[in-house]
Amino acid sequence: MLTNASVEQRLMVVEAAIAELQKQLADSQLANWLQQITGSFKDEPAFEEVLAYGQAIRQADYLVDETQVDL
Template structure:
């Protein structure tokens, strides 16, 4: 019978852990991934260059791509 008691204790522990995890999942707020990364590249020197290149491409200046290929 000792094995049964041990098994019952183990199942009770698993059930308690599941209940705790369910509470944690229920209390989490949905996160907006964009808000999490906003500003994360502000101190990155290459970021300004990426923005400028993207702006140039959107405005139709695709010569910036050719200039980058030559580097």
């Protein structure tokens, strides 16, 4: 059986936990998201492949621009 004192104690613990979670959430939102993910794809072959595709697309666009003739 729960007494009023034990309910109040449990409620204080829950409130403290919620306050701590809110503080952690606020702190994490202040952090720069870019800094958090920088380097997370280091040495990842799939990411290297994506970079190569991006470079190929940019190069193809550059070549198209160079070969266009003014009419």
